[in-house]
Amino acid sequence: MNLRLVGPTPLPPTVRDALARPMLNHRGPEFAAMQTRIVNSLQHYFQTAHDLLLFTCSGTGGLEAALVNLLSPGDAVVAVSIGVFGDRFADIAETFGAQTHRLRFPWGSAADPDALRAKLAEIKNARAVLITHNETSTATTNPLQELARVAHENSDALLLVDAISSMGAIHLPVDEWGVDVAVTGSQKVWMIPPGLAMVSVSPRAWAAYAHARMPRYYWDFKKMRDAIAKGQTSFTPGVNLYFALDAALDLMNAEGFENIRARHARLAQHTRAGAQTRGFELFADPQFASNTVTALRVPPGVNGKKWRQVLNQTFDTVIAGGQKELTDKIVRIGHLGWVNETELDACLDAMTAALPYAQAN
Numbered sequence: 001m002n003l004r005l006v007g008p009t010p011l012p013p014t015v016r017d018a019l020a021r022p023m024l025n026h027r028g029p030e031f032a033a034m035q036t037r038i039v040n041s042l043q044h045y046f047q048t049a050h051d052l053l054l055f056t057c058s059g060t061g062g063l064e065a066a067l068v069n070l071l072s073p074g075d076a077v078v079a080v081s082i083g084v085f086g087d088r089f090a091d092i093a094e095t096f097g098a099q100t101h102r103l104r105f106p107w108g109s110a111a112d113p114d115a116l117r118a119k120l121a122e123i124k125n126a127r128a129v130l131i132t133h134n135e136t137s138t139a140t141t142n143p144l145q146e147l148a149r150v151a152h153e154n155s156d157a158l159l160l161v162d163a164i165s166s167m168g169a170i171h172l173p174v175d176e177w178g179v180d181v182a183v184t185g186s187q188k189v190w191m192i193p194p195g196l197a198m199v200s201v202s203p204r205a206w207a208a209y210a211h212a213r214m215p216r217y218y219w220d221f222k223k224m225r226d227a228i229a230k231g232q233t234s235f236t237p238g239v240n241l242y243f244a245l246d247a248a249l250d251l252m253n254a255e256g257f258e259n260i261r262a263r264h265a266r267l268a269q270h271t272r273a274g275a276q277t278r279g280f281e282l283f284a285d286p287q288f289a290s291n292t293v294t295a296l297r298v299p300p301g302v303n304g305k306k307w308r309q310v311l312n313q314t315f316d317t318v319i320a321g322g323q324k325e326l327t328d329k330i331v332r333i334g335h336l337g338w339v340n341e342t343e344l345d346a347c348l349d350a351m352t353a354a355l356p357y358a359q360a361n
């Protein structure tokens with residue numbers, strides 16, 4: 001099957017083999033050595049010298065962890081949102097009692113740094129700024145470097161970044177840009193199944209942790225940091241996901257970070273050009289088009305749901321639909337992780353061939 005979601009992505013053979021390895025003692029020396037290797041590699045991809053924590057959960061768990069470890073109920077936060085996942089980050093903050101000020105932009109556009117500056121002038125006591133690096137629902141990448149600079153120049157707020165679908169593939173030097181917490185998820189760029197969230201924590205974030213009073217138990221950063229220092233995890237980890245990640249990081253380290261980023265840029269370019277050649281219209285603002293996912297408008301006269309059904313049933317190809325208000329208005333092609341040009345061409349060809357069977361009537 002040509003699985004072209006934005007996660008879960010296809011698994012390389014060595015990752016699939018790793019998943020089938022026998023269990024080991026998750027509090028023994030083998031696990032400790034594996035976790036050390038994994039953390040060291042992840043620090044490289046996050047471009048951070050600071051703490052890197054892994055939680056057994058999907059990406060959203062990592063977002064919740066970032067909020068509940070660093071904030072108190074009633075804290076003001078500015079939540080920048082350019083789509084479904086930006087809204088989700090804001091919703092989690094609100095759920096735990098943060099005073100959440102949303103800064104929303106039209107879907108398909110990136111966030112405007114000047115608007116963030118104005119918002120921070122208005123909300124003077126913001127304790128955190130929440131930003132999605134790569135908005136998967138609209139295939140748009142925010143200008144995070146500028147947004148981060150504006151956030152730091154205009155506030156003392158912590159910078160919490162959802163990098164779930166970008167980390168490892170799109171440039172995001174966590175320490176250099178002053179990102180206090182960055183979160184990613186295993187089923188995106190990392191070529192392994194869903195179930196692990198990776199979270200970086202800056203010294204500034206640890207200072208906030210000391211005073212933060214939102215309720216937390218499973219997500220407690222300090223519990224996890226102390227456990228990792230002993231070669232363990234705070235609770236039983238998804239052991240075979242660690243096997244898989246260890247194997248995937250071997251592949252990534254062999255390819256090299258620069259090459260991985262260049263490959264994703266090339267595949268994105270290839271997908272956008274191939275889509276346009278075939279007559280499809282791109283959805284996202286071209287200046288901010290994502291390197292891990294491409295969104296296309298459902299062509300006029302085509303039923304988006306039927307299109308994806310035919311693709312799945314007749315052409316053995318799976319792409320993602322639109323979410324929320326973009327349902328049946330766009331489709332999305334994931335080009336992250338273990339994927340090449342041939343597979344993307346096959347996907348675009350199948351999309352073209354399926355069109356006559358997906359007419360709206």
Ligand SMILES: *Cc1c(COP(=O)(O)O)cnc(C)c1O
Pocket residue numbers: 006007058059060061085132134135136162163164165185194
């Ligand atoms: C996939 C994704 C999420 C949600 O992650 P889950 O693993 O489904 O919890 C959040 N934000 C972004 C940007 C994503 O791509």
